[in-house]
Amino acid sequence: MRALNIAATGMLAQQLNVEVISNNIANLNTTGFKRQRAEFQDLLYQDQRPVGANSSDNGTLVPVGVQVGSGVKAAAIYRITEQGTLLDTNNPLDIAIQGRGYFQVQMPDGTTAYTRAGSLQLSATGEIVTADGFIVDPGITLPNNTVAVTVNPSGQVLAQIAGQTTPQTVGQFQLAAFPNEGGLEQLGGNLLRETPASGAPTTGNPGSTGYGTLQQGFVETSNVNVVSEITNLITAQRAYEMNSKVISTVDQMSATLAQMQ
């Protein structure tokens, strides 16, 4: 009754699929969220009649063997790093990244995390921080009497100070880029962390070769597409039902066998 186990792996896989889809839909309005997709792989095959075995004494070979697979497993859940739509908010500290790159965030434990959620705020001391209050590298502080702040596409932060005519440069945002963005570990709270799989980050000014530009007054919305998520959800539900049908049929067959005299 191996078919029962095989169908169970199928149901588990579809359950995971539904979990990934529901997380995508739940994060429909999360700034900078990247949708995910579950990737599945088949499991080992059992050779019941090896291909290429001799089928007679004078050397004829079996052209195709009997190979029975043993189900499915989740291979990866990967993020699709397609650019999200930029949404106009007119908030001077909403800064969207258009193109490649991440803001670097100083975590309380001294490590660096990475984010694309550019809905930034000011701390009590005038420093530019994330919505959770973590400092955005390299740590830009606006002077006390700032009346307006401008962030240009190449990441320069200019503060208009009361009583002065020319804006002052108070800092420069830097973006980090990774060889394998998909290899970043997700920490929740829109934050990502470097791993051996992601490779070491390289940093550069926005707008320089290989880095995106900044857009002040915009946020990058999540790149989840509701229509395709709902379609995937329906497919996953049907696939779940099919696998459950296999279990009930095989159960019925065992009952039939048990009635044999």
Place this chain on the structure above:
Amino acid sequence: MNDASTVALSAQLAALHQTEVIANNLANLSTTGFKGQHLLFAQYLSQAGDGTPLAYVQELGTARDTSQGPITQTSNPLDVAIQGDGFFTVQTPLGPRYTRNGHFQLDADRQIVTSQGYPVLTDNGSPLVVPDGAGQITIGADGSVATTRQGGVGTIAVATFAKPQAMLPTAGGLYTTDQVPQAATGTRLVQGSFEGSNVEPIIEITRLIAAERNVDYTKTFINAQASQTSNALDRLGKSV
């Protein structure tokens, strides 16, 4: 056991094995690049003691349905679907393996790898490395990989084989074979898409129901045989 029962038993075993193959197909409904399998049966002719021909069911082999799976868009630049015949070549520690699963990514060394981390090979057998700051990656229908800033970095090999049915599936959507790969002709690669599983749920469920009925019929047959034998024994017993 008499001959009729053993013939029925062979049919029952065949139906049970068929459900295993169907279960594996349905479990892989969402597996990228998966190809459904079907069991092939044949008659195995034998002779009873008195010379009556008997036809047992024998499993001849599992045939892979090599038809094209549906191509679904993901917009991920490194998801590549094969439209037509052929396989990607990947370098594994056990030697080259072939796959239809075109979900690729860049690893820490900026090589194009599969989700298991095996490098994808070019037509001259080397891994593809995308230099840092190369910009966006474009993969043409012929497999050529180009970047917006650094130009071409190679061509993804698409291999075909004279006898695709003789390729052995191993886990993870990878196939192995001793055959010599040939360059594919008339095959197109589609960037930003993946090839879904080609399993048709309706056909699988129909086969599943048929297998269930087969087990049911042979059970009725074996039970009838058993009661026939016991009736015969009863009657013979009485006549003594």
